Amino acid sequence: MRRHPLLLAVVLLATACTAADPEPFGPVPSEAQLAWQRMEINMFCHFGPNTFTGAEWGTGRESGGVFRPAALDCAQWVDVAQQAGMGGIILTAKHHDGFCLWPSRFSTHTVPDSLDVLRRFVDACRGRVKAGVYISPWDRNHPTYGSEDYNDVFVNTLREVHSQYGPLFEQWFDGACGEGPNGKRQRYDWPRFMQTMNELNPQCVVFSDVGPGCRWVGNEEGRAGESCWSTLCTEGASPSDNKPAPAELETGHAPLNTEHLTLNTRRWIPAECDVSIRPGWFWHPQEHPKTVDELMEIYFNSVGHNGLLLLNVPPDTLGRIPAEDSAVLVAFRAERERLFATNLAQGAHAHGQHLRGHGARNVLDTAYHTYWAAKGTEAELTLRLDSVTTFDIIVIQEYIPLGQRLTSVGLAIDEGDGIYPQTTPDPPLCTTVGHKRIVRLDSPLRTDRLVFTFRSLAPPVINRIALYNSLTPNPSPKRRGE
Numbered sequence: 001m002r003r004h005p006l007l008l009a010v011v012l013l014a015t016a017c018t019a020a021d022p023e024p025f026g027p028v029p030s031e032a033q034l035a036w037q038r039m040e041i042n043m044f045c046h047f048g049p050n051t052f053t054g055a056e057w058g059t060g061r062e063s064g065g066v067f068r069p070a071a072l073d074c075a076q077w078v079d080v081a082q083q084a085g086m087g088g089i090i091l092t093a094k095h096h097d098g099f100c101l102w103p104s105r106f107s108t109h110t111v112p113d114s115l116d117v118l119r120r121f122v123d124a125c126r127g128r129v130k131a132g133v134y135i136s137p138w139d140r141n142h143p144t145y146g147s148e149d150y151n152d153v154f155v156n157t158l159r160e161v162h163s164q165y166g167p168l169f170e171q172w173f174d175g176a177c178g179e180g181p182n183g184k185r186q187r188y189d190w191p192r193f194m195q196t197m198n199e200l201n202p203q204c205v206v207f208s209d210v211g212p213g214c215r216w217v218g219n220e221e222g223r224a225g226e227s228c229w230s231t232l233c234t235e236g237a238s239p240s241d242n243k244p245a246p247a248e249l250e251t252g253h254a255p256l257n258t259e260h261l262t263l264n265t266r267r268w269i270p271a272e273c274d275v276s277i278r279p280g281w282f283w284h285p286q287e288h289p290k291t292v293d294e295l296m297e298i299y300f301n302s303v304g305h306n307g308l309l310l311l312n313v314p315p316d317t318l319g320r321i322p323a324e325d326s327a328v329l330v331a332f333r334a335e336r337e338r339l340f341a342t343n344l345a346q347g348a349h350a351h352g353q354h355l356r357g358h359g360a361r362n363v364l365d366t367a368y369h370t371y372w373a374a375k376g377t378e379a380e381l382t383l384r385l386d387s388v389t390t391f392d393i394i395v396i397q398e399y400i401p402l403g404q405r406l407t408s409v410g411l412a413i414d415e416g417d418g419i420y421p422q423t424t425p426d427p428p429l430c431t432t433v434g435h436k437r438i439v440r441l442d443s444p445l446r447t448d449r450l451v452f453t454f455r456s457l458a459p460p461v462i463n464r465i466a467l468y469n470s471l472t473p474n475p476s477p478k479r480r481g482e
């Protein structure tokens with residue numbers, strides 16, 4: 001049967017107009033991992049007997065009576081987190097001393113029923129910020145620790161917490177164990193712990209040195225690698241054994257090529273950068289919080305290097321976050337807001353070869369699910385700004401729901417009479433990008449035409465490019481009557 005020529009033309013036109021969506025490349029985040037990554041900064045709360053004894057690692061032999069917060073106020077922790085622009089809080093429900101901040105049925109070393117801190121914490125978080133828990137596998141108190149029975153205790157503990165206090169957005173499994181050569185040896189049943197977590201709450205992002213939800217970044221300074229992949233090879237590894245070295249956790253492992261991908265040795269396990277606002281994890285009277293400048297440095301090296309920043313802000317013996325710390329956090333937020341208030345690329349013209357329906361201008365909007373899908377693994381994008389502009393910060397975001405691809409970004413300035421590279425491939429502006437890369441230039445650039453060059457494992461898919469000037473002065477405070 002012969003088709004009508006008009007019908008054929010309509011069919012051809014419709015096919016030609018359909019946007020061609022790029023295929024995902026390699027491992028990609030789950031919905032929960034994507035939501036987690038987009039939180040960018042969360043709060044960690046180390047609180048327990050150590051807050052009162054001055055220890056960092058309690059022995060597990062402390063009397064439960066030492067834990068006596070004089071004016072416990074979990075809602076104040078939430079206030080501080082919100083004022084600091086943090087959407088989640090993770091509480092040390094059980095640290096290495098084994099003391100449970102809830103009246104557990106599986107331990108005798110717990111708060112009394114009347115002081116269920118975990119309950120007050122999750123109640124205070126509800127509807128305001130997401131709540132998560134740290135439950136230390138290493139336990140210096142539990143009599144079964146070091147025997148197979150402890151694995152049952154630990155599974156029961158997870159069940160108790162996640163079924164009675166959930167839903168919790170993150171479960172933290174700390175990798176530390178300081179038992180020493182003659183100490184107790186626990187063979188953790190990790191497959192069972194992870195299966196339990198999956199049964200209890202498949203949406204909970206599970207942290208350990210090797211994931212599966214997110215990974216330790218390999219240091220406690222809040223610093224992801226200069227290159228930082230959200231993909232990691234975990235074949236043969238567990239949170240206790242055969243783990244990648246800290247330096248590898250800082251960078252992750254690139255999803256190298258299709259051969260490796262089909263072997264499925266890489267998984268999506270993004271980096272979480274945990275660091276304390278004070279020298280210790282627990283509150284100690286003689287310690288003080290870091291400065292805003294120090295926190296900004298941490299922010300650039302964590303969130304700006306494709307990591308999530310988990311900033312520890314320990315409550316004191318009252319059970320409140322000290323005013324000193326909350327003041328720094330408010331100033332830290334204000335500084336981020338000042339810096340990123342005006343995207344100087346707004347209103348620019350963007351040009352680059354693209355897949356139909358995913359043009360270069362998409363890097364300039366604020367919508368998350370629109371992106372520039374470039375053609376080829378070496379791609380170029382030109383930004384023509386409205387006027388000559390000074391900037392010294394460049395933010396680039398890959399559209400990670402389709403995987404992480406970029407290996408290097410270069411920048412040149414088009415002066416009309418020629419293109420002047422600002423970075424050559426060696427060293428490039430940056431290597432990996434992932435969810436977010438914040439590049440600070442050594443000195444400000446002044447131009448109206450930028451040419452970015454991208455090298456990538458698969459055609460780049462870029463969500464956003466923005467330019468900022470860190471020297472923009474603080475908006476002057478309004479005078480009364482203005």
Ligand code: FUL
Binds near residue numbers: 175176274
């Ligand atoms: C470490 C622990 O030993 C510290 O006490 C703290 O909890 C930190 C976040 O992780 O491994």
